[in-house]
Amino acid sequence: MALPAAIVITLYQIYFFYLLKKRLSFLQNSIVFMFIFILLTYFSTIINLQLKWLDVTEDSLLFMFYLLNRDIIKPLFVLVFINVFAGGKTFGKKGIIFIAMVLSMLLLDILSQIFGVVTYIKWNLFYAALANGAFLMLGLGLAKGVKYLKRVSS
Amino acid sequence: MVTVYERAFDWNEWFVIVSLFGLIIIWKLPKILSPLEGTAHFLYGMLVVTFYDHTISIKPWDFFDVNDSSAFQFMDFLSYITYGPYAYIFIYLYKKLEIKGYKNLLYVSAWSLFSLLMELLSLKAGVYHYDKGYSMFWSFPIYLIAQIVQIFFYHTSLKLEKAAE
Numbered sequence: 001m002a003l004p005a006a007i008v009i010t011l012y013q014i015y016f017f018y019l020l021k022k023r024l025s026f027l028q029n030s031i032v033f034m035f036i037f038i039l040l041t042y043f044s045t046i047i048n049l050q051l052k053w054l055d056v057t058e059d060s061l062l063f064m065f066y067l068l069n070r071d072i073i074k075p076l077f078v079l080v081f082i083n084v085f086a087g088g089k090t091f092g093k094k095g096i097i098f099i100a101m102v103l104s105m106l107l108l109d110i111l112s113q114i115f116g117v118v119t120y121i122k123w124n125l126f127y128a129a130l131a132n133g134a135f136l137m138l139g140l141g142l143a144k145g146v147k148y149l150k151r152v153s154s
Numbered sequence: 155m156v157t158v159y160e161r162a163f164d165w166n167e168w169f170v171i172v173s174l175f176g177l178i179i180i181w182k183l184p185k186i187l188s189p190l191e192g193t194a195h196f197l198y199g200m201l202v203v204t205f206y207d208h209t210i211s212i213k214p215w216d217f218f219d220v221n222d223s224s225a226f227q228f229m230d231f232l233s234y235i236t237y238g239p240y241a242y243i244f245i246y247l248y249k250k251l252e253i254k255g256y257k258n259l260l261y262v263s264a265w266s267l268f269s270l271l272m273e274l275l276s277l278k279a280g281v282y283h284y285d286k287g288y289s290m291f292w293s294f295p296i297y298l299i300a301q302i303v304q305i306f307f308y309h310t311s312l313k314l315e316k317a318a319e
Contacts, residue, residue, distance in 0.1 A: 026314035027190045030307070034197040038234075041208045045226050049212065058214040067209060146190070153188035 002115035006065040006073070009108070013076050023086040028146040029079055035142055036075040036135060043131070044070050053123040057116060065117045069108055074132075077105050078139035085140065098136060105132040166221055166280035170232050176239025186249055191311065192242060198307065199241025202300045203234050210288075217288035221281060233281055240269070244301065245308055258305065266297040 022029060047053045057063055081101045088094035109128040112118045180196070187195070207230075210217050221229045244265055253261045273293055276282055284290070 025190075025318050027194050027311050030311065031190070031194050031197060034194070034201045038197070038200055038204050041204050042226075042231070045208050045212065050226055056213070060214050063214050071205065149189045149193060153190045 002065045002111075002117060003061050005111065005115075006068040010068050010072050013073055013080070017076055017080055020080060020083055021087070022083050024083060024143060024146060025150065028143075028150060029083075031146050031149070032082065032139060032142045033075050033079055036078045036139060037071060039138070040070055040074055040135065047123065052121060053127075054121055055119040057118070059116075062115065062117050065112065065115060069112060069117075073108060074105060074135070077101060077132075078135055081136050082139045082143040086143070098133070101136055102129055102132050105136075164280070165278075166276075167229060169276055169279035169281055170221075170229055170236060173236035174232065176236060176243070180239050180242045180246075183243075183246060187242075187246060190315075191245075191308075194311065195245045195304070195308070196238040196242045198304055199237040199239070199244075200234050202241070203237040206296060207234070217284075217286055219283040219286070233276075240272075241304060245304060248305065248308065262298060262301045262305070265301055266294055269297045270294055 024032070048056050056066055081097065085094055085097050088097050106125060106129050109118075109125060109132075113120065180192070185192075207220060209215070211219060220233065221227055248261065251261075270290065270293060273282070273290060277284065277290070
């Protein structure tokens with residue numbers, strides 16, 4: 001059930017992002033996506049293989065869940081966040097968007113645990129929430145960076 | 155368990171450091187790509203190698219290792235950066251040479267062969283260790299896919315950026 005669930009979440013998220021009114025251009029969104037993708041991959045490898053704070057499944061099918069989560073779902077969450085966040089008019093609305101995104105990403109972490117995709121050793125959901133929040137904030141920083149690149153490009 | 159191949163600062167480290175000169179090359183090249191395009195294609199090169207290395211060189215598949223040990227090291231990260239200039243120069247020459255139509259086939263084939271040659275050199279230098287069963291025959295289709303996708307990405311970005319203006 002884990003893999004079909006991950007595929008469904010991925011498809012809905014891609015479709016949602018496709019329909020979303022985007023504040024950044026295709027290239028700007030691509031740069032943010034690729035940057036987050038790369039950093040998230042290093043981060044996942046470091047906490048898994050180097051620090052051994054969590055253990056990733058050795059089951060090939062379950063590993064696909066891990067890959068979809070690491071490489072598509074979470075980077076897309078950051079993209080959705082920066083595009084929706086830019087539309088938030090008040091500080092309160094922006095705060096709600098941020099918390100909703102952290103919780104949505106955390107739900108994926110909880111599902112990863114429930115399905116046995118990852119086993120926490122020295123890691124917990126609080127750290128996961130902090131990491132998710134950090135990636136969202138990094139996304140905001142990158143959004144500013146690509147806006148600057150756009151100004152330089154034109 | 156971490157497999158250690160060697161601990162000395164030798165050929166594999168020098169190979170990575172020399173490859174980093176690619177960064178100087180792209181700095182010196184005439185700017186025919188916009189900063190947005192250049193950044194995107196540079197990151198694309200890093201993304202492709204990061205994805206493959208951190209997917210098929212870790213368990214459950216674990217087909218090969220990078221640099222001195224099976225652990226993730228700083229030198230591994232530097233070796234991933236060296237793929238950025240390749241992807242940048244790939245699309246730079248694609249634009250400069252105005253590759254169109256069937257020339258695309260020739261272009262991606264030539265680049266895939268060149269990439270294979272560079273991989274062979276990095277294998278000899280000890281950047282990669284294929285003792286766990288990986289075969290270089292798999293790399294050719296991987297390069298083809300990566301480069302064809304990059305060309306699609308280039309054309310899509312041109313079309314969508316133009317439409318957005």
